[in-house]
Amino acid sequence: MDYKFTYYGTSDFSAQILQGLVQSGLTPQLVISTLAKPAGRNLTVHSTPVSQLAASLGIEIWEVSNLKSVEQPAKIAARAHQFAILAAFGKIIPAAVLGCYPGGIINVHPSLLPLYRGPSPIQYAIKDGAAETGVSLIVLDNEIDHGPIIAQSACALMPVDDAVTLANKLAPLAVKLLLDNLPGYLNGLITPKPQNHLQATFSKMISRADGQADFNKTALAIGRQRRAFTPWPGLWTYWREKRLKLIDVAVFDYQDTPGKVSLINNQVVISCGQGSLAVKLLQLEGGKQLTAADFSRGHKDFIGSTL
């Protein structure tokens, strides 16, 4: 396939898709990503995963802060290709930019639209305990994740999947979906079908608070929460005024007061509203990740405390 197109993306997931496309011989002429921002300790500047990948592949990159400005759409129009592919770009695409591409902008969305529109479809599918999810290819329109569907592919969501492993499954699926359907769409053999908007559900931007554990909930729900919000913000609570991250937990059949930490069969167990969670790995603020056994060896009052 010898297409000329622009790729819009920002996140690590988006970089995985770009990588897959390039490996399949589908290399964009231009990559548009967002600006490198100060991040991490000491606020050092990091460019986006997509930007880094494009740089290593020698693809031309534009880093933009905002597409809404007056001059950006004009600049993009001057360099527009037949079509564009967009995956996890993170910025709203204004109508002026949409109109630049005769073939439209094809959006890769990691859910079975109209389910889980919005910025966090992978996390929300896990959090809800959905049995399956997938990837959708839609043509971008003026509303978020609202355009007609070119193609979809489903993927079973396993009870052990977290946001990372699921993304790792969905990215190759997205690449395959693009390779299989791009020709048909571009030459008019595939007519995108409108979504059933009445069935739409929405995901919200994730914040740190999404990871805070509420031990009155069921162990199953908290376990899903942990998988959904891995690696960020993770599942966390407070212990002795310090943040305690529960890195890895498993549902455990035991019942006590919610939040109570016990040692059952040599397992460190936190009781929940229904059932318990066996803690495998945890991390106290300022410390590194430890097994629950190592942690409770040094913090003797952890067992028996209530979170």
Next chain:
RNA sequence: CGCGGGGUGGAGAAGUGGCAUCUCGCCUGGCUCAUAACCAGGAGAUCGUGGGUUCAAGUCCCACCCCCGCAA
């Protein structure tokens, strides 16, 4: 100069100027039909690195290295 916590036997922790401590692991012996059990004894640490203060520094001061949480 974004804010903050930390580096102590193999693992995890206590220890704010005066003998280096606890739990686990390890070694030896004992006990038990048996268990991630119990009992007795033992080995193992130049307290992250380099300076400084002091009669005396894990502890106070200065610099550096490394790990981590927050915020973005």
